[in-house]
Amino acid sequence: xxxxxxxxxEHNLKATPQRLAIADILHTKGHIAIEPLYEVMLKKFSSIxxxxxxxxxxxxxxxxxxxxxxxxxxxxxxxxxxDAHSHLLCQKCGEVTDITVDLNSVISxxxxxxxxxxxxxxxxLSGLCKNCx
Amino acid sequence: xxxxxxxxxEHNLKATPQRLAIADILHTKGHIAIEPLYEVMLKKFSSIxxxxxxxxxxxxxxxxxxxxxxxxxxxxxxxxxxDAHSHLLCQKCGEVTDITVDLNSVISxxxxxxxxxxxxxxxxLSGLCKNCx
DNA sequence: CTGGGTGCAAAGTATTTGCATGAAC
DNA sequence: GTTCATGCAAATACTTTGCACCCAG
Numbered sequence: 001x002x003x004x005x006x007x008x009x010e011h012n013l014k015a016t017p018q019r020l021a022i023a024d025i026l027h028t029k030g031h032i033a034i035e036p037l038y039e040v041m042l043k044k045f046s047s048i049x050x051x052x053x054x055x056x057x058x059x060x061x062x063x064x065x066x067x068x069x070x071x072x073x074x075x076x077x078x079x080x081x082x083d084a085h086s087h088l089l090c091q092k093c094g095e096v097t098d099i100t101v102d103l104n105s106v107i108s109x110x111x112x113x114x115x116x117x118x119x120x121x122x123x124x125l126s127g128l129c130k131n132c133x
Numbered sequence: 134x135x136x137x138x139x140x141x142x143e144h145n146l147k148a149t150p151q152r153l154a155i156a157d158i159l160h161t162k163g164h165i166a167i168e169p170l171y172e173v174m175l176k177k178f179s180s181i182x183x184x185x186x187x188x189x190x191x192x193x194x195x196x197x198x199x200x201x202x203x204x205x206x207x208x209x210x211x212x213x214x215x216d217a218h219s220h221l222l223c224q225k226c227g228e229v230t231d232i233t234v235d236l237n238s239v240i241s242x243x244x245x246x247x248x249x250x251x252x253x254x255x256x257x258l259s260g261l262c263k264n265c266x
Numbered sequence: 267c268t269g270g271g272t273g274c275a276a277a278g279t280a281t282t283t284g285c286a287t288g289a290a291c
Numbered sequence: 292g293t294t295c296a297t298g299c300a301a302a303t304a305c306t307t308t309g310c311a312c313c314c315a316g
Contacts, residue, residue: 014290014294016290018297019296045297047299049298054280055282073201088247101239101242103239106236110232114230116260116262118258118260120258121257121258121259122205122256122257124256125251126254126255127251129248129249182275183306187305
């Protein structure tokens with residue numbers, strides 16, 4: 001099942017074909033940058049404009065339907081909002097994969113030290129994947 | 134003491150007045166984005182060009198004299214390369230501060246799960262600082 | 267000296283905006 | 292029908308490049 005019509009509406013986004021396609025692509029790819037997303041979208045919508053991509057991505061981020069992932073030395077990626085997770089970057093092949101690590105102790109220790117009320121963590125672990133080692 | 138002549142040279146960077154000023158500013162401010170850095174530099178070098186800022190920042194990053202810090206929903210900051218540390222972002226006032234947390238358990242757990250050889254972590258903790266709570 | 271740095275202007279990329287038309291609800 | 296999205300073109304923002312001149316080593 002792969003129907004994002006309601007998910008979009010729950011985020012106050014009209015369910016247009018272009019947006020449904022973006023949701024599908026993010027679902028399939030996990031995360032993707034603007035230009036590659038545009039390339040894929042062109043296959044389905046031969047006259048889609050980059051402006052439409054930007055407008056939708058910005059609105060989807062603003063409405064928390066998707067999230068931006070900032071990667072060291074690379075363009076930002078975008079992914080569907082889901083449970084908290086971190087990202088692994090292979091410094092050689094550039095692949096980015098999701099990983100879930102327990103960060104509770106980090107949060108509590110950082111809260112204590114800083115007296116911040118911490119709401120979220122953005123963590124990217126960089127190194128060499130199994131293949132590239 | 135605040136002499137970055139040798140530090141620059143050790144990173145294969147000629148010690149020009151402009152570069153020394155950048156080093157001093159980063160030392161003083163901790164981290165700064167391109168535009169604010171340009172504004173501060175203009176006070177010392179009234180005819181400095183943004184191109185010079187970019188060229189120097191890029192070269193300094195390439196030579197590991199400084200590092201880029203990517204912050205959610207904000208422009209990148211630059212800071213002198215120093216011991217590993219994480220960053221705290223206040224989502225209200227936008228202040229970014231350094232924090233050191235023990236991430237060894239995160240690294241070992243992530244290494245096991247992923248079979249990556251992990252080299253570094255980029256962590257930004259977002260929340261509300263003491264004043265903004 | 268000599269190689270590399272600086273500042274300027276121009277070029278290149280990336281991203282946003284305004285507007286007329288068209289689609290979602 | 293009304294509101295909002297789309298696609299196009301233009302504008303803006305951001306970053307890099309080429310070149311003549313100058314300074315650090």
